[in-house]
Amino acid sequence: xxxxxxxxxxxxxxxxxxxxxxxxxxVIFGYHHQQLKILLLKWIGHIGWGLPGGFIKRREPxxxxxxxxxxxxxxxxxxxxxxxxxxxxxxxxxxxxxxxEFREKYGAVTSEDNWLFQRTLSIGYFxxxxxxxVDITTDFFTNDFYWCDVNEVPFLLFDQNEVVEMAxxxxxxxxxxxxxxYNLLPEKFTIPEIHSLYQTILGKELDQRxxxxxxxxxxxxxxxxxxxxxxPHRSPYLYQFDKANxxxxxxxxxxxxx
Amino acid sequence: xxxxxxxxxxxxxxxxxxxxxxxxxxVIFGYHHQQLKILLLKWIGHIGWGLPGGFIKRREPxxxxxxxxxxxxxxxxxxxxxxxxxxxxxxxxxxxxxxxEFREKYGAVTSEDNWLFQRTLSIGYFxxxxxxxVDITTDFFTNDFYWCDVNEVPFLLFDQNEVVEMAxxxxxxxxxxxxxxYNLLPEKFTIPEIHSLYQTILGKELDQRxxxxxxxxxxxxxxxxxxxxxxPHRSPYLYQFDKANxxxxxxxxxxxxx
DNA sequence: CCAAAAGTGTTGGGATTACACCCATGT
DNA sequence: ACATGGGTGTAATCCCAACACTTTTGG
Numbered sequence: 001x002x003x004x005x006x007x008x009x010x011x012x013x014x015x016x017x018x019x020x021x022x023x024x025x026x027v028i029f030g031y032h033h034q035q036l037k038i039l040l041l042k043w044i045g046h047i048g049w050g051l052p053g054g055f056i057k058r059r060e061p062x063x064x065x066x067x068x069x070x071x072x073x074x075x076x077x078x079x080x081x082x083x084x085x086x087x088x089x090x091x092x093x094x095x096x097x098x099x100x101e102f103r104e105k106y107g108a109v110t111s112e113d114n115w116l117f118q119r120t121l122s123i124g125y126f127x128x129x130x131x132x133x134v135d136i137t138t139d140f141f142t143n144d145f146y147w148c149d150v151n152e153v154p155f156l157l158f159d160q161n162e163v164v165e166m167a168x169x170x171x172x173x174x175x176x177x178x179x180x181x182y183n184l185l186p187e188k189f190t191i192p193e194i195h196s197l198y199q200t201i202l203g204k205e206l207d208q209r210x211x212x213x214x215x216x217x218x219x220x221x222x223x224x225x226x227x228x229x230x231x232p233h234r235s236p237y238l239y240q241f242d243k244a245n246x247x248x249x250x251x252x253x254x255x256x257x258x
Numbered sequence: 259x260x261x262x263x264x265x266x267x268x269x270x271x272x273x274x275x276x277x278x279x280x281x282x283x284x285v286i287f288g289y290h291h292q293q294l295k296i297l298l299l300k301w302i303g304h305i306g307w308g309l310p311g312g313f314i315k316r317r318e319p320x321x322x323x324x325x326x327x328x329x330x331x332x333x334x335x336x337x338x339x340x341x342x343x344x345x346x347x348x349x350x351x352x353x354x355x356x357x358x359e360f361r362e363k364y365g366a367v368t369s370e371d372n373w374l375f376q377r378t379l380s381i382g383y384f385x386x387x388x389x390x391x392v393d394i395t396t397d398f399f400t401n402d403f404y405w406c407d408v409n410e411v412p413f414l415l416f417d418q419n420e421v422v423e424m425a426x427x428x429x430x431x432x433x434x435x436x437x438x439x440y441n442l443l444p445e446k447f448t449i450p451e452i453h454s455l456y457q458t459i460l461g462k463e464l465d466q467r468x469x470x471x472x473x474x475x476x477x478x479x480x481x482x483x484x485x486x487x488x489x490p491h492r493s494p495y496l497y498q499f500d501k502a503n504x505x506x507x508x509x510x511x512x513x514x515x516x
Numbered sequence: 517c518c519a520a521a522a523g524t525g526t527t528g529g530g531a532t533t534a535c536a537c538c539c540a541t542g543t
Numbered sequence: 544a545c546a547t548g549g550g551t552g553t554a555a556t557c558c559c560a561a562c563a564c565t566t567t568t569g570g
Binding site for chain 1: 344346352379
Binding site: 190191192208209212230231232233234235236237 | 545546547548549550551552
């Protein structure tokens with residue numbers, strides 16, 4: 001969506017293609033160089049930053065919509081994506097918005113009952129990506145983006161600070177129940193790499209010996225007979241996720257602590 | 259909603275009061291006499307049983323809507339109610355429904371684009387109630403109800419079997435993270451009572467000694483200096499939830515197994 | 517006194533934690 | 544040779560699971 005015409009058409013006719021009253025907000029966690037960040041977009045006409053999101057097509061399965069929205073933004077498919085909450089309580093989510101606002105901001109005339117300004121619930125999804133591999137697309141509505149450290153999130157649009165907080169909480173809960181990392185690490189990775197990933201997500205230190213013991217005991221990863229060369233240091237062994245056990249654990253859940 | 263007029267008005271004009279495209283489905287778990295059941299309703303015009311549910315008012319916070327729908331049905335407020343998933347993937351949730359169907363079933367004429375027949379996502383909530391204390395209300399759409407054992411759920415409308423399964427899974431997950439029981443037990447209860455509640459929910463046996471030790475260690479309950487007289491048997495001590503710790507655990511979560 | 521249900525403690529094994537030194541590698 | 548980061552084992556503790564007999568009560 002890049003030309004002014006497309007945008008006007010989306011505003012005027014979007015309700016024919018998309019469901020009104022429901023949107024998807026994605027908290028895209030990016031991991032790279034031992035930092036956990038989230039993707040924020042500059043929505044034009046608003047001061048401040050907001051989350052990526054979108055609408056669901058009229059006949060599109062919900063999960064497909066979530067993947068599509070993510071893919072349009074990041075060009076990635078096949079990543080860890082999980083629904084975590086529906087937001088519909090904050091004043092921003094219970095009231096209508098003003099079309100007058102839109103007129104001012106985008107210079108377009110809309111009717112009072114335009115679909116975009118009616119009350120909209122938001123379904124929160126979180127995703128995990130390696131942000132160095134992502135090619136972020138902007139469009140007419142969003143002319144800038146940045147990766148923001150999870151510990152330094154600025155004031156966001158609407159109730160989105162609450163969305164981010166909840167996403168982080170659910171991610172940290174999820175990591176105790178599901179294996180995480182498949183989409184954030186190269187296919188073959190070292191213990192220090194996955195160790196540091198988990199530490200970053202949980203925001204706390206994990207004993208290195210105990211950590212690798214645990215992952216191996218759970219059967220989630222297996223040691224390979226190869227090493228990675230990392231410059232002037234001892235070469236770490238490479239590991240791989242044990243696909244069968246990983247899938248099993250994703251489905252059945254794990255009960256443990258790290 | 260009991261008269262035919264009210265119903266017709268709801269069908270024709272409901273979209274002025276309620277959000278289209280989104281509904282709430284409630285899985286109401288009822289516990290009594292060591293049995294875990296769910297509330298099913300007979301929706302007229304459909305063969306088979308379905309879940310209670312409803313729509314969200316245009317300006318109503320989502321959580322309020324969930325409580326209102328539950329209260330209209332059970333006359334209970336102040337109970338354990340938790341959002342657990344949004345359903346929008348099954349063919350039933352991705353397609354429109356046919357107004358012709360409605361004409362046949364209810365004898366009312368509706369336009370092709372009536373709000374009730376458009377695609378509707380459903381937000382799943384589960385609740386825990388003591389079903390002996392509940393006074394179920396039926397209405398024009400639902401002329402019968404029954405409490406169905408969770409192990410004997412029949413084929414339900416649309417994708418609702420999936421909803422029930424997920425609810426049960428989430429309830430069993432929740433019981434490991436949050437204290438549960440406040441709304442299902444009298445204010446003062448005995449260890450055998452709460453023990454049996456947990457066994458029923460989890461569908462498995464829990465060692466009595468370890469179980470009470472665990473609850474006391476966690477500080478969730480405290481022993482009172484009273485006993486309950488239960489006929490020709492030894493009188494069990496009464497316990498109470500420790501409100502402060504219970505609330506804390508609800509908010510912060512618990513990591514443990516039983 | 518009998519039947520039914522409640523109450524109560526200990527132990528062994530497994531898991532978790534805490535902890536520090538040597539090894540490998542490229543420059 | 545050295546600086547940097549990787550790899551490895553053990554001991555103490557805690558937590559969990561398993562287990563059975565005695566007490567209380569009303570009829």
